[in-house]
Amino acid sequence: MEKILSVENLHVSFYSDGGEIAAVRGVSFDVNKGETLAIVGESGSGKSVTAKTLMKLLPKQNSIIKQGDVKYGGKNLVQLTNRDMEKLRGSEISMVFQDPMTSLNPTMTIGKQVMEGLKRHRTMSKKTAYTRTVELLELVGIPDPGERINQYPHQFSGGMRQRVVIAMALACNPKMLIADEPTTALDVTIQAQILELMKELQKKFQTAIILITHDLGVVANMAQRVAVMYAGEIMESGTLDEIFYQPKHPYTWGLLSSMPKLHADRSLPLTPIPGTPPDLSHLPEGCPFAPRCQYALKVCHQYEPGKTKVSTTHTVSCWLEDERAPKVKKPEGIGGMQRGRQSKIAGS
Amino acid sequence: MADKVKLLEVNRLKKYFHAGKKKVLKAVDDVSFYVYKGETLGLVGESGCGKSTVGRTIINLYKATSGNVIYDGMNVQQKLSVRDLKKYKKKMQMIFQDPYSSLNPRMTVAEIIAEGIDNHAPGISRERKMEKVYQLLELVGLHSSHANRYPHEFSGGQRQRIGIARALAVEPEFIIADEPIAALDVSIQAQIVNLLRELQRGKQLTYLFIAHDLSMVKHISDRVAVMYLGQLVELSGSEKLYANPLHPYTKALLSAVPLPDPDLERTRERIILKGDVPNPLHPPCGCRFRTRCPEAKAICAEAAPEWRETERDHFVACHIYSACW
Known part of the structure; x- marks a missing residue:
C-alpha cells in the first residue's frame, strides 16, 4: 500500500486565560492511498484539532504546533509557508465540514463556490470550468445540475448542501479528503445517502479519507482502519476488525459497550463509562483515562503507558498490556460475541 | 399485562402553524395514539416531522388546532380552570434537548430545582425544601454540595441530570423527554438513559421519549411510534417493530442506521431512500411518503392511507396493508 500522509508525534496546544490547553499530545498515524482512516472520540478528544492541524487551519493567535511532523509527498506540512499551503489546500488535500449550513457562503451561487477551487488551482477557460462544475454536481447526485448551479445555498436542503460541499472538495481530484463529522447534522436516511456517495466516489478516484466521527456505526460502515482518541492521545489503533x-x-x-445495539436484549441496562472526560488544562498524571477506568492499576495514575504492538497493524497504549499487569478479560458482549449470530437483524 | 391502563390518549390531534399569508404548515396532522401507565412510548422521526410539536402540544405549550388530549380521563385541550390546569401541569413535566439553553444561567442549581417545589407545594418550610433539593440531587447522581453552584460549572451530562431533577421536583407521573440525550457524548448518553430507566422503575413514571436515534429509542421504549411529515406511519411494540417493520418508511429508517458491527455492515443490504423529505408546506397528496417510497402504487397518490390496527397493538398507515383487510 502506498503511504500518502504520515503524522509523527504531533503536539498542538492552545493558550487561553486559564493557561495552556494541550489539545493534541503525541499523535502519530499514517494514511494509505484509497483507504479510509476513522478517528473516533468524544467531544474534546482532539480529533477535530488534529484534522485542522493537517490543513493548517488553526487560529494563529492562540494555537501552536509544539512538536511533530506531518509528511505529505516529500514535504513537511508543519514547516510549509502559508503560500505553499494554499497551493495544497483544495487541490491535493481538501476538507468537508460538519455543518453544511455554515460551510457554504450564503451570498454566492452554488456554481461560483464550486468553481472557486477550479479557478484557483487549475488553468482552464471559464467555459470548461462551468462544464466541469455541472459534471461535478451531477457526480454528487444533484438533480438538474444545469439549473441548480445558479441557485443559492438557502435553496438547497441539508443533504443537498452536504453534496455540494463534497463536490467542492472533490473539484480538483484531491489525493486526500478530511471529513470532519460529515453526517452528524443530517438525518439517518440522508446520512445513508451521503455515506454511500462518499464510498462510491472514493472507489472511483482512489481518494484517501480521514473520517472524523463519534459514531461507531458510521465507522463500521466506512472505515478500513480506526484510531481511537481520548484527551488528545490515540489510545488504540488498528484495522476495523481489530x-x-x-x-x-x-x-x-x-x-x-455503552452503545445500545439494535439487536440486543433491551432489558439489560447499558454499561456507561463512569465520570466525565478530563479537563485538558489540568490533565491528571499518568494515563488520562485512568480516573474513569475500572481496570486502573496504581501505575496508571503515575506513569503514562507506552505503546504496545499487538499485531503489525494494532497498537494500544495501556498498562494492562504490560507483561507484569494482571490479566483482565474484556467485558462480555464485545467482539467475538456478535460474530456468528448476525443474521437476525431487521433490514438485512 | 392484561390490566394496562391508558394514562394518556391523543385523539386526531392537529397542530397547524400559520407561516405567512395563506400558508399553513401542518406540523401535526391527525395523529392518534395512547400511552399506557408505566410504559415508555418512543416517538421517532427525522427532523421536521413534527415529533417535538406533538410533545409540546400534549404538555400545553401549544394550543391544538383540533383534536383532543385526554390525560387520566380529563380533556386537557378544552378550556380548563386555573386550578385544573395547575393540577395537570404538576402531573406532567418535560426534559429538553439542550442542557445548555434549558437552564437559567443566573440561578443556582438549588433555585432551579426549588422553583418547581415552590410552585406546587407553596408554603413549604425552607429547611424541608432544601432537604428535598438535596434528595433530588442525589437521586439523579449529583452531590448535595452542587446545590449552590451555577449551571456553567457543570458538564453537559451533569446539566441534563439537573434538568431531570427539576422535572422530578413536582413529583410528576408523566415525563416528556424531547431528545434528552442528543446533545451528549456517547459515553454520557448511556449514563442518562440508565438513570431515566432507574427512575422509571423507582417512581412508576410514564415516559414519552422523543428522539431520532433509533438504537437508543429501541433500548428505552416499550412501544415505538414512527412519524413522517406530521403523521404517524407505524406504531408497535419495540421488539416487534424492529424485528418485523411493516411500513416501507420504517423499513428504510431501520436499514439506514449504521450499526457498530463491521461484519453486519459488510453483509447488510440497505434500502436507500431517494431524495429529501418534501417541503412540509406542500406535502404530497395521498400518502405523504409516496414520493420517496420504493413500493408506491397508483392508489397512494389518490387517497391517504388509513391509520389502522393490523393486529393487537400494531398500527400502520399504508395501502399495502389496507388491501388485505
Missing part, C-alpha cells in the same frame, strides 16, 4: 472484535483498551471497551 478495533471492533479484538479491542484491547478499556476505553474502546467502554465506548463499544
